[in-house]
Structure formats: structure tokens, C-alpha cells
Amino acid sequence: MRISRRDFLKAAAAAAASGKMAPAALAGLRDTLLESNGPRVIWLQGQGCDGCTVSLLNTIHYASFDELLLNTIELDFHNTVMASAGDLAVSAAEAASVVPGYVLVIEGAIPTGAEGRYCRLWPGMSMYDGVMSFAENAGFIMAVGACATFGGCTAAAPNPTNAKGVGEVLGSDPRLINVPGCPCHPDWIVGTVAYLLTNGHVPPLDEHRRPLQFFGKQIHHNCFKRGLVCGETVFATKLGEEGCMERLGCKGKHTHADCYVRKWNSSGPGEYGVNWCIESQSPCLGCVEPSYPDGMSPFFVELPPPVQES
Amino acid sequence: MPTTIKLDPVTRIEGHLEIEVTVDTVKGEQQVIDAKSSGTMFRGFEIILQGRDPRDAAMLSQRICGVCPVSHAMASCRNLDDAFGVTVPENGRLMRNLVLGANFVQSHILHFYHLTALDYIDTTGILDIAPWAPRYVTPDMVGGTLAQTLVGHYVAALEMRRKTHQMGALFGGKLPCVSSFVAGGCTEVVSAEKIASFRSLLDEARAFVDNVYVPDVLAVAGLFPEYYEIGTGCGNLLAYGAFDLDASGNNKLFAPGRYTDGTTGQMNLAEINEHVKYSWYTEATGTLNPADGVTDPDPDKPSAYSWCKAPRYGDQVHELGPLARMWINGDYTNGISVLDRLAARALETKVIADAMDGWLDELEVGASGYAEPSLPQTATGVGLTEAPRGALGHWMEITDGTISRYQVVTPTAWNTSPRDDLDQLGPTEAALIGTPVADLEQPIEVLRVVHSFDPCLACGVHLARPDDRARGTKVLIQPGIA
Numbered sequence: 001m002r003i004s005r006r007d008f009l010k011a012a013a014a015a016a017a018s019g020k021m022a023p024a025a026l027a028g029l030r031d032t033l034l035e036s037n038g039p040r041v042i043w044l045q046g047q048g049c050d051g052c053t054v055s056l057l058n059t060i061h062y063a064s065f066d067e068l069l070l071n072t073i074e075l076d077f078h079n080t081v082m083a084s085a086g087d088l089a090v091s092a093a094e095a096a097s098v099v100p101g102y103v104l105v106i107e108g109a110i111p112t113g114a115e116g117r118y119c120r121l122w123p124g125m126s127m128y129d130g131v132m133s134f135a136e137n138a139g140f141i142m143a144v145g146a147c148a149t150f151g152g153c154t155a156a157a158p159n160p161t162n163a164k165g166v167g168e169v170l171g172s173d174p175r176l177i178n179v180p181g182c183p184c185h186p187d188w189i190v191g192t193v194a195y196l197l198t199n200g201h202v203p204p205l206d207e208h209r210r211p212l213q214f215f216g217k218q219i220h221h222n223c224f225k226r227g228l229v230c231g232e233t234v235f236a237t238k239l240g241e242e243g244c245m246e247r248l249g250c251k252g253k254h255t256h257a258d259c260y261v262r263k264w265n266s267s268g269p270g271e272y273g274v275n276w277c278i279e280s281q282s283p284c285l286g287c288v289e290p291s292y293p294d295g296m297s298p299f300f301v302e303l304p305p306p307v308q309e310s
Numbered sequence: 311m312p313t314t315i316k317l318d319p320v321t322r323i324e325g326h327l328e329i330e331v332t333v334d335t336v337k338g339e340q341q342v343i344d345a346k347s348s349g350t351m352f353r354g355f356e357i358i359l360q361g362r363d364p365r366d367a368a369m370l371s372q373r374i375c376g377v378c379p380v381s382h383a384m385a386s387c388r389n390l391d392d393a394f395g396v397t398v399p400e401n402g403r404l405m406r407n408l409v410l411g412a413n414f415v416q417s418h419i420l421h422f423y424h425l426t427a428l429d430y431i432d433t434t435g436i437l438d439i440a441p442w443a444p445r446y447v448t449p450d451m452v453g454g455t456l457a458q459t460l461v462g463h464y465v466a467a468l469e470m471r472r473k474t475h476q477m478g479a480l481f482g483g484k485l486p487c488v489s490s491f492v493a494g495g496c497t498e499v500v501s502a503e504k505i506a507s508f509r510s511l512l513d514e515a516r517a518f519v520d521n522v523y524v525p526d527v528l529a530v531a532g533l534f535p536e537y538y539e540i541g542t543g544c545g546n547l548l549a550y551g552a553f554d555l556d557a558s559g560n561n562k563l564f565a566p567g568r569y570t571d572g573t574t575g576q577m578n579l580a581e582i583n584e585h586v587k588y589s590w591y592t593e594a595t596g597t598l599n600p601a602d603g604v605t606d607p608d609p610d611k612p613s614a615y616s617w618c619k620a621p622r623y624g625d626q627v628h629e630l631g632p633l634a635r636m637w638i639n640g641d642y643t644n645g646i647s648v649l650d651r652l653a654a655r656a657l658e659t660k661v662i663a664d665a666m667d668g669w670l671d672e673l674e675v676g677a678s679g680y681a682e683p684s685l686p687q688t689a690t691g692v693g694l695t696e697a698p699r700g701a702l703g704h705w706m707e708i709t710d711g712t713i714s715r716y717q718v719v720t721p722t723a724w725n726t727s728p729r730d731d732l733d734q735l736g737p738t739e740a741a742l743i744g745t746p747v748a749d750l751e752q753p754i755e756v757l758r759v760v761h762s763f764d765p766c767l768a769c770g771v772h773l774a775r776p777d778d779r780a781r782g783t784k785v786l787i788q789p790g791i792a
Contacts, residue, residue: 047353049768050324051376054486057420058472065472066465075441083428083445085321085757092444111352120326120350122319153358153373160354183376183486240497240680264484265476273484274476274507280483280490281497285369293370298363 038071039197040102042093042134043078046127047119047154047163048108051183052145053080059186061266062194073193076102090122097134103196104138106131106166109147109154113162131169140196141166141175144189146182150208150290153182157294167209177202178209182287187262188214206256208290214262219284220252222260239300240281249300251286252278259284312343315753318350320760322425324377325767326351327726329738331756333747342756345735345742347726348616349767356605359716364390364685364708365493367716371704374718375769376486377420380413380478381697382718382769383491384552385704389693390493393708394683400557401679402495404669405481407553408508409488409496410695411666412478415515416471416485417698417764418632418659419523422652423460423467426761429754430530431457446752452533460530463522470518477511480504495680500673509670516663519656527656531649541648541759543741544627544734546570547634548577548724550703552696553665563665564696567638570626574638577623579692579703584719585620585730588613597731600705601692603717616728620736621719627730629737630700630721631763632658648741651762687711697721699764720769738763 045053057065069075075082076096082089096102108127111118116128125133135141143166146152155163167176179188192211195203203211220226225244228234236243246253263273277284286296296303311334318328332344355374359367368386372379384406391398398406432451433442436458452460475485481498483489490498498504531537551566566577584603586596590611595604600621608614622628629646633654636642641661642654686708693704700721707715727736735743738760747753 045326047351049373049376049379051373051379051486054376057468058475058485060472064469066468069441070439074439078441079319079321079326080324081424082321082441083433083443085319085446086317086753088444088446089319089321092440096440109353118352123316123328153355153370154353156358156370158357160357161352163353182373238680238682239492239494240499240678265479267476273479275479275483275498277483277489280481281499282483282489282492285489293366297366297370299369300363300365 038073040074040076040096040099041105042076042096042102042138043105043107044121044127044130044134045079046106046108046110046131046148047161048145048147050080050107052107052181052189053078055183056186056189058265059190060268061187061271062190068190072197073103093134097137100137101139102137103193104134104141105144106141106148107144109151109163109165110169111161111163112169113160118161128169131166135170135173138175140177140202141170141173142189142192143167143176143178145184146180146287146292149178149180150292153293175202176209177205177211180210180215180288181257182285182292185214185259185262185264187266210256210288214258215256215288217256217258218253219255219257219260219278220246223252223278224260225278236281242281245278245281245283247302248283249298249302250278250283251296251303252284254296254303254306255284255286255289257288313750315750315756317753317756320757322428322761323765323767324375324769325349325765327760327765327767329742329756329760331742331747331753333750340747342742342745342747345739346615346728347736347738347760348728349618349726351767352617356716356718359713362713364393364706364713367704367706367713368491368493371716371718372487372491375766377417377766378413378697378699378702378769379487380410380482380485380491381695381702382704383488384410384695385693385702387491387493387693388695389691389704389706390683392693393689393691393706394493394686396494396681396683397557398495399677399679399681400672401500401674401677402681403554403557404673405496405498405500405679406491407669408666409478409482409491410553411662411669412474412482413485414662414698415519415659416474416478418655419467419471419474419518421655421698421764422523422527423464425764426652426758427460427464427530429758429761430534431460433457433461436461446754448749448752448754450534452530456529460526463526466518466522470515473511474515477508477515480508492680494683495678497680500675500677500679502675505670505673505675509667512663512666512670516667519659519663524656524660527652531653534649537648537758538645538650539647540745540755541651541741541762542646543629544737545572545646546626546628547637547646548623548628548630548701549635549638550577550694550696550701551635553662563662564635564639566694568623568628569634569637570624570628581624582719583622583625585622587731588615588728589619590614590617591619600703600717600719601690603705603715618723618727620727620730621724622730625730625732627734627737627740628724630724631655632698634700635696636661648758648762655764685711697766697769699766700725720766722766722769725763726765726767738765
């Protein structure tokens with residue numbers, strides 16, 4: 001069942017052919033992936049739900065999860081996946097963190113209330129201390145999902161644990177890449193890792209440190225529901241109807257992500273997904289934006305138009 | 311001499327769990343004589359939901375758990391349907407069932423292959439890299455050809471569980487976390503193409519369950535027969551039931567009910583209460599029914615050792631999960647143990663996947679699955695369903711058009727609960743008592759018992775313990791292998 005690097009490169013080539021990865025980038029990716037030692041990844045889970053991990057398990061567009069683990073990365077610590085437990089697991093994380101240059105992935109928010117004791121990774125190590133300590137030797141830091149990036153649902157009012165995203169805890173850090181979403185799309189995670197492997201530096205980012213490759217365009221402007229009938233936008237009057245759901249609370253005008261083309265739950269290498277929130281006739285929640293969820297809710301009530309449209 | 315072992319973090323579960331066991335030699339066998347389970351993460355979703363638009367509960371509460379978001383969405387929508395007094399159209403009922411079913415199949419496959427199988431097989435020489443190394447290696451683990459086969463199936467199961475999520479997304483919008491589940495039904499539109507795509511993926515999943523998953527579980531069970539006697543636990547079972555088979559809701563694929571002191575009985579919600587004697591909550595909030603539930607932490611409470619409350623039925627400890635559902639349905643009554651939990655989970659997967667094929671036939675192309683509800687200013691609601699790991703309930707009060715109370719009682723709250731007001735151990739704690747531990751540095755037997763419950767701590771824990779306890783002698787496990 002072992003999948004070769006060659007198969008992974010075929011998938012990457014398919015992605016490049018469909019314009020999702022520049023050919024020059026692919027050449028670099030090929031070299032990187034053919035090295036015998038993949039980059040080491042330490043994945044810490046704070047105040048979250050494992051939804052971003054489960055979403056990553058659905059990866060197939062760029063590579064499958066087993067391809068990633070067998071051929072691309074060395075996943076030294078991940079609570080949900082790793083075989084070891086207890087101190088043996090902790091020792092694996094500690095050993096990996098001694099050698100600088102790994103990718104530190106943070107999933108879930110970081111509680112700063114009660115001296116960080118609302119979330120503990122293992123005895124004597126709060127999530128807050130874990131982020132600070134494992135960030136030290138990290139080459140890159142990826143905050144994955146709404147909670148890790150901007151606080152998400154965990155930091156929603158009244159934010160009982162004073163939870164924060166990674167950027168707020170670490171402060172300005174050139175190594176940080178925010179890959180939001182509730183959950184995060186697997187392609188956003190894998191595509192960002194692929195960029196790092198290929199280029200050795202953080203990808204072009206927007207003002208919220210999100211990769212422009214995935215979060216550069218507004219959903220509403222690109223939505224298939226615009227101009228449905230003779231170029232005129234028809235507005236849905238209730239959920240389940242075909243028309244634009246702006247008046248039913250859809251946050252597509254306030255949201256920057258490529259869901260409108262990438263969609264969710266891809267069926268195979270190079271394939272886009274089979275469905276997404278708006279195609280299921282339900283409003284976009286704006287889950288990739290820093291103001292999610294408080295600034296995006298009530299979810300079924302129309303917001304005033306954004307001040308600045310991209 | 312008794313030795314205390316702290317296993318923290320417990321891995322290959324959802325969330326943050328610490329298990330502490332005391333091991334001693336009894337009648338010549340080294341075994342667990344005391345056990346405590348404790349979650350170590352708190353967010354406070356119930357507090358966050360207060361004051362919000364009730365309709366948002368279906369979207370926000372499913373973010374409690376990324377492994378069973380569909381169950382939370384289902385419980386929350388049923389809660390809202392109840393409070394709003396809306397009747398869900400047939401297509402809505404069926405689509406909800408199909409998406410929930412897809413996530414059950416996904417979760418059960420994930421549990422066996424990716425969360426628990428590594429407790430039973432020695433992958434040395436097959437998977438010698440991270441995240442599969444370092445690892446415990448014990449003499450009773452299966453090696454050789456069967457280990458190779460199971461590792462192959464581990465990889466195949468990754469693909470199968472991904473496809474079951476793809477299947478669920480056809481009617482759910484996306485997975486994990488569904489977009490189409492709302493108060494009043496399901497917003498997705500049924501087309502012949504979607505039905506055909508769903509059925510094609512379902513056929514693959516059913517073949518995998520029949521030909522790979524169920525045989526693999528039985529093969530492992532055949533090699534570890536002692537685990538039919540290990541992890542027996544409290545012996546009481548409880549289910550709310552799930553998968554409505556008609557609009558009335560009275561007829562379900564899995565019936566509600568309980569099995570208490572060896573006798574089956576009806577399940578009456580009024581009998582449920584949450585004890586807090588050993589939980590960091592004020593005594594005044596103890597033994598409340600979830601409909602009146604209050605979360606009022608007391609971090610200095612001297613008797614407490616967990617931030618999990620202890621839900622009980624009629625003040626008695628009950629275990630929840632696939633075994634409880636299958637037992638109450640009369641579909642599996644072999645016994646209550648580690649292996650019975652794994653076997654019932656696998657067989658339940660088949661029951662659900664087979665039923666889904668029939669639900670696809672019942673869908674009506676083009677008919678709406680959504681009835682628009684009107685929003686009451688004042689109302690109460692209850693939403694019951696099942697998560698892959700057991701019965702799940704959401705309770706709500708609406709005042710002035712917004713949520714004034716929201717309570718969630720999850721299966722993991724029951725299964726990993728601490729002792730209660732009557733000093734009865736929680737189900738996982740009880741199941742650990744008597745578990746043999748051959749090697750104090752590699753307590754694989756403890757992991758097998760804990761994993762058999764498929765715990766999900768993001769669901770189970772409402773608050774975290776604020777302090778590390780210093781209690782007794784701690785022998786922290788040192789790596790036995792590199």
C-alpha cells in the first residue's frame with residue numbers, strides 16, 4: 001500500500017497543470033520531495049475540536065494523508081495520530097524540538113486566563129508554555145484553523161478563558177502563517193506546506209498573514225449565484241432556494257477564500273470538492289475572517305455591506 | 311507496593327485526557343486497583359451560546375467537536391425544531407439521517423484503524439518512522455503477516471473514511487462541520503445525480519465494512535480473547551436512540567432505552583442528573599437535571615479532582631456508546647468488555663450503512679427538505695440523538711428571542727466522568743479496575759480499555775482542572791524504547 005514519491009509528484013503535476021501551482025514552483029517541489037528527509041512537523045493542539053485535523057485527513061487534491069506521512073513530512077508529534085502515549089509521546093516532541101528548523105503547527109486557541117491552565121498539553125506544560133517553548137526553534141509557524149489564527153469560536157464573547165490566537169500571543173513574527181477556516185480546508189494546509197518546502201520562505205500574505213494564494217479573493221464577487229438569470233442576481237427569500245442568500249445572512253461579501261472554486265471534500269488528486277456551504281443553499285459564515293464568529297453573527301441576519309470591498 | 315502511573319497525554323483520542331491508575335499485585339497478578347480520569351481543556355461553549363440568536367446554536371455548537379460535529383448539529387437542530395415547533399419535511403429527515411450515518415461510518419472506521427488498532431499490532435519493521443515510532447512494543451502484540459495486512463488496511467481505511475466524508479458532504483455541504491443542517495430541516499436540494507453519487511460511495515463503504523472492517527475486528531478479537539473479560543465496567547447501558555425512521559420520531563433505527571442491573575427498561579429524561587461532589591463546581595449546582603443545568607465553577611473545592619461533571623441516570627452509573635445502542639436494540643448481547651465494545655461498534659457500522667441504502671430510496675427528487683420556522687420569543691427545547699461514541703443531548707431555553715440557557719450533555723461526559731455523590735466510579739474508571747498491567751513502563755492494557763470507549767474530550771470536558779495535583783507517589787512513565 002506504500003505510495004511512492006513518484007505518485008505524489010504526479011498529483012503535484014496535475015495540480016500544476018490546472019494552474020494551482022506554478023511550474024517553477026513544481027520543479028522546486030520535486031527536488032524538495034526527493035530529498036530523503038522530509039521536514040519535521042510538530043503539531044500542538046490547544047483549545048479546539050480536532051476538526052482541522054479531521055479535515056486534514058480528508059486531503060487528496062495535492063496529496064493524500066498517507067502520502068504526506070510516508071513521503072513528505074516527518075510528523076514527530078500529533079496527539080490524535082501518534083502511536084506513543086504519555087511520557088514516551090512527550091519525549092518524542094522534546095527530542096524533535098532540539099534540532100531547529102521544524103514546522104510548528106498550532107491547532108486550537110491558546111487560553112491566557114487562569115495562568116494558561118484552561119488547556120494543558122501534558123504534566124507541567126500548558127498550551128501557552130508549549131507554544132512559547134516550541135516556537136523557539138521553529139523554522140515556520142503555521143496557525144491552522146479559526147481558533148489558532150484569530151481565536152475563533154473559543155474566543156467568542158464573553159471569551160470565558162481569555163483565549164487568543166497564535167499571532168496575538170507571539171506578537172509580530174516573520175515565521176508565522178495564518179491558515180484560517182472553521183474547519184481549515186485540507187488544501188490550504190497542504191498547499192501552504194508545499195509552498196514552504198518548495199520555496200523555503202513564507203508565501204505572499206495579506207494583512208492578516210493569510211496566504212494570498214487561498215485567501216486573496218472575495219467569495220461574493222466570484223460566487224456562482226451572481227447573475228443567475230440573464231445576468232441579474234436573484235435573491236433567495238428563504239433557505240433552500242437557488243438565489244443569492246445575501247439577504248438571508250450570507251457573509252460572502254465579507255469573506256476572502258477560494259471556496260467558490262476549490263469547494264470541499266475533493267474526490268481525487270487534482271480534483272476540486274463536491275460541495276460547499278453556499279452550494280448547499282446555506283449562508284457563508286465568514287469562518288476565515290478575523291472577526292468570526294462574533295462579527296459574522298447572527299449567521300442568518302444580513303450585515304451592512306463591508307466598508308472596503310476587494 | 312502500590313504504584314501510581316500517570317498517562318498524560320492519552321493519545322489517539324480526540325482532545326486532552328489524563329488517566330491515572332494505581333497498580334498493585336492482587337492474587338498474584340499485577341493489576342489496576344484504582345483509577346481516575348480527568349480532562350485537561352476547557353472552552354465554555356454553553357456560556358458562549360448565551361444571549362445569541364437561537365438559530366446560530368446549530369452552527370456554533372457543532373464546533374464543540376470536529377469528530378462528531380454532525381451529531382452536535384443534529385442534536386442542536388432537533389432542539390431548535392422542538393423549541394420552534396416546526397415539523398421537518400421528509401427529505402430533511404432523510405438527508406439529516408444520511409449525513410449523520412456517513413459520519414458514523416467515518417468515525418467508526420477511524421476509531422478502529424487509526425485510534426485503537428495500534429494498541430494490538432506490532433508495526434516494527436513496517437512503520438518505523440514518526441508518527442508510528444516511538445511506540446510501546448509488548449510481547450502480546452500481533453506481528454508478522456496479520457500486522458502487515460492490518461497496516462495495509464490502516465492506509466486503505468484512511469481512503470475509505472475520506473470517501474465517507476465526501477459522501478456526507480453531498481447532502482451536508484461539507485465535512486467536518488455541516489452547512490446544510492438548520493432549524494426546520496436540511497437546505498440541500500435532492501437531485502438524481504446526488505443520489506447516484508451518494509450510492510456509489512455508499513456501495514464502496516459497505517463493501518469495506520463487510521469485507522475488511524468487520525473481519526479485521528473479529529480477527530483481532532480472536533487473538534486477544536482475554537479482553538472479553540477485561541474492561542467490563544459498570545455493566546449498565548443507556549441510549550437516547552437515533553435515526554428517525556418516520557416523521558413521528560417514535561420509530562428509530564436505534565431505540566432509546568437502558569439496561570440497568572441486568573434488566574432492560576425505558577429511558578426517562580427526568581431521571582438524568584449531573585453530580586458534582588468530585589467536580590470543581592459549587593455544591594448548589596449538583597444533581598440538577600440538564601434542563602435546569604447550571605455551570606458555576608468552584609476551583610478551590612477540596613473534594614474535587616475533575617472538571618467533568620458526573621451525569622447519572624437514577625443516580626446510577628451508565629455506559630453509553632455503540633454497545634449500549636446495539637444491546638438495547640437486541641442486536642448484540644454477547645457481553646460488556648473491551649472486545650464487546652469493538653465488535654458492537656463494527657457491527658453497528660454495518661447496520662447503519664445497510665439502512666442508509668434504504669433511506670436513499672426514500673428521497674424524493676426536487677422536494678424541499680426545509681420548512682421555514684417562525685422564531686418564538688420564549689420557548690424551551692430538547693434535542694436528543696446519538697454521537698458515534700454515545701447518547702448526546704442539547705437543552706435550551708429562549709427568553710426575549712435569544713438563548714438564555716444552553717446545556718450540552720455529551721457521551722464522553724458520562725463515559726469519562728469522575729466519581730459521583732455516592733462515590734461510584736465513572737464508567738471508564740470502573741472499567742479500568744482489575745485490568746492487568748504486565749509492564750509498568752508500557753501500560754498498553756490501560757490504553758486498550760480507555761480506547762474501547764472512543765473518548766472525545768472536546769465534547770466531554772466543560773472545564774479544566776486549574777492545578778496539577780500533588781497526590782501520592784507518581785511514577786511517570788519513562789520511555790522503554792527509543
